Amino acid sequence: MTELTLQALYSGLLVGGAYAMIALGLALVFGTMRLINLAHGELVLLAAYIAFEMERGYGLNALAAIPVAIVIVGATALLTYLAISRIRHERELNSLILTFGLAIVLTNLILMRWSADIRSTSNGWFQEGVVLGGTLFSMRSELLFFLIGLALIGAVHLWLAKTWNGRALRAVASNRAAATLMGVNPARVEAFSFVIAGLLASVAGVAVYTASVVYPALGHNLTVKAFVITVLAGLGSVPGVLIGAVMLGVAEALTATFLKPSLQELAAMVIFLGVLFLKPSGLFGRSNTVRR
Amino acid sequence: MRSLGRLLSCSFALALAGLAPAGADTFAIGSHVPLTGNLARVGKGMDEGIAVAVALANEDSKGKHSFELRRIDDETSPAKAVAAVERLAAEGVVAFTGGYGSNIIGPASEAADKAGKVYVTSGGVSPGLTKRGLKTFFRINNEDGYGRAMVGLLRDLGVKKVAVVYLNKEATVSIARYVERELKGAGVEVAMAEFDESTKDFKPVINRVKLRDRSEAVAMVGYENDYVGILRAAAVLKPDVKAMVGVWSLATSQMNGEFNDLMQNVYGTALLPYPVAFQGEEAKRFGETYQRLHGKEPDYLGQFGYVQTKLLIEAILRAHDKGVLKTGGLSDELRAAKGETLIGEVAFDPAGDNPNFAHRMGQHQGKRVEIVWPTATATGKMNFPGVSW
């Protein structure tokens, strides 16, 4: 019994790390611009398919796809930002619908280019099992990307806290007008947050490709998951995103182990609504920007 | 690209039709398949088989009759499938072949019935489909055939504890329950684990099988992405099982090619071995034509699509010769047909089902897929116990 629980916790932890990478990009943009990029999941998916292309089309290791993905996905993210910045009225809701439309376009483009077949890495190195302490099992890719994810999230956190650009981003998130007065160019900062989101999405995408299977419809699921975690974490807290993601991952793994895997999604949705209704600013959020 | 191939095969069929001398009859056959949407892959496979059947029919009837295939993409949507059937019926097709997914075939076949057209399919295994009293509905495979193959193999393997890991969609739930019933009836201990389509990490489930259920064999009922996930989790956790058994879309050349290491010694339903070795003239012709039209070897989807359409075409010709084609005699002709096909003997019962349908089990062995069950049709020896890790 304890073995089962421990494995569930471990699996949940690793999955949570990957979720955190996926969610952080969305959370960053949300924090800076108060906008939800509904096409974020598709950015992650795009990176995953780029990894596929690198592996099958060019015979390279999926990891080599990361720089390529960063360029392409980063560019797409930037284009998204440019589109959003053209919106003049009711930015919050209009950008929601705009990115909704963008998500559909991306999903269909992916479908047209790579068809609906499921894709995943065929590289055995990624798939091999790694055992910790004799009882905790995982795929090598899962462990690898968990560690990469942690490093990346830590880097983003430090960047936000310590560097000028990072603090400029936090300033814009906190009070756009005041930040402008302090010499920050909000447009540049906002664009930057999108690019960083693209970077995170790229690594996350390759992680998903090496650890599980991808197909065009996956993008939407990833976006929903990312948003659930963003809400769970609350605005303004990067560690919050990691903790929220791990909590979600663990909740899913425990539900799958002890109840039914088919109830996983229900658990996630209920947690989501629960947090929205009971503690809308999230577990670690600062300001109360959710209620009317 | 693929659409080009489709276009070519369609034009090929049409060109052959155009070559028929004046006075010969042209039969238009309607088809609705999912070429986009969730079921795009399987729809395309079936469509390829259908195209081969039509092409071969045109070759055989050259000078006498010609067949024209009119297909519409139903986009994996029941509403569009119904609309497609209605449109084709209005255009005057003789009958329908196609359809994938019981939830789509249900309404579509009812629409065909309302138009008085025969509807043949291999994509709907749900028991409910043959309980509606439709005289125009026919299917060459059914869920029992898959279940029977799985149960038959597991019983012959002699395992005493089986874990059934299954997706919570209709067809998969149905088969999982069938397997549970039959195995329990044979005194086997069965543990059930249900998952849904959003499940990606199967380690929790497999871990439970490994530590709590301690099953000797795992029966998987799902689709490709589920199989990959389950097998990966098993490869990592290395439970003490002797066999991993699945149903459709598993013992295929595609899985062997894409995920070779993962698939070793895995069993799945299959009709023919891979590389395909066709025995008998009809089969060889089928294989060659398939290769010629689509540039690849046929898989089970293409085989089914071919068989269902070939039976339909043969019945059309017989009914035409007897002069009863236009007066609704096609159903009776189809029902009266008995004979060997690529998938074994097919004979339709009054409800339109093919009770003879019995699938076979294949096993991935190296770069090949061998048929290992039933032993009468085996092309290779079984590797048991054996798993990919």
Add this chain to the structure above:
Amino acid sequence: MNARAVGVAAALLVVYVGVPLAFGGAPYVMSLVIASLTIAGIAVAWSLLGNLGGLVSFGHAAFFGVGAYTSALLTMGAGWPVLLGLLAGGLGASLASLLTMPALRLRGPYFALAMLAYAHIFKILTVEAEPVTGGAGGLLSIPGFPTILGLPLASKTGAYALILTIVIASCLAYAGLRRSRIGLALRAMHDSELATRIVGVPSTRLKAAMLAVSAFITGVVGAFNAHQIGFLEPDYAFSGNWTLLPIAAAIFGGYRTVWGPPLGAVAIYLLDQLVFKEFVPSGHGLIYGVLLGGMILLSPGGLLPLLRRWSPFRKASPGATVAHAGR
């Protein structure tokens, strides 16, 4: 006034008589028109919620599915007549909207996604409640429409007339609400929610009412679809398309008007199925995304703010507002 009555009569004649005459012999086209009107109905409901309730929802599929299942189960299990089942479907969806009430306190994007969560939850519950709903297998052979006054509603023309009536009735109800005291109160509320709260207008209750109305309409349309197709399963009933297409249609057709969304629905659905599908067989769903994005970017001033401004019916001068209030 007379010219207007003539115009309305002419329009009614065209849609009720002209269309069946022109396309009645092409069941394929009629099927498409019926499907587009189904989307139109949801689009009306969605924009009603957005304009009158000030709430954008990304989960209307929830109400569609609940309405569909309610009607299917009542007509199959309890033998209810189908038309009554349609109404019951609407009521069922309204009741379901009560469950979503807590979300009313949330702001724009949060509300939208909370509704999405509800759609997922309802779908999963429907799958799990197998003894009642047939689970993942769904329900087959749902009863079709009856024959009323000699017109077989189960025929293409009959079903067309039925859904057309539903859509028109919904639009009229929407327009009526907008002109009524409730509409006035809602408009005032959106001008200044704080002020109206002080005056005593129960804003949350009004929003809940709009949500219930929107759910009702969507539920009726869902029920219609269930009886028209004759088959239902969770993936289909709660499919994201029932949310996506109406939104795209409403935005495209002119979200701030009453008749824009339904017209938009018919237009883009038929365009997609009859034109785009022929040219881009795989991935023509792209069009909806492009339309959505394009409208948002190109339409002058962007989407009309849901929380603040109003339809062309509202006069900009304060004098008129006072006159209204004085009525």
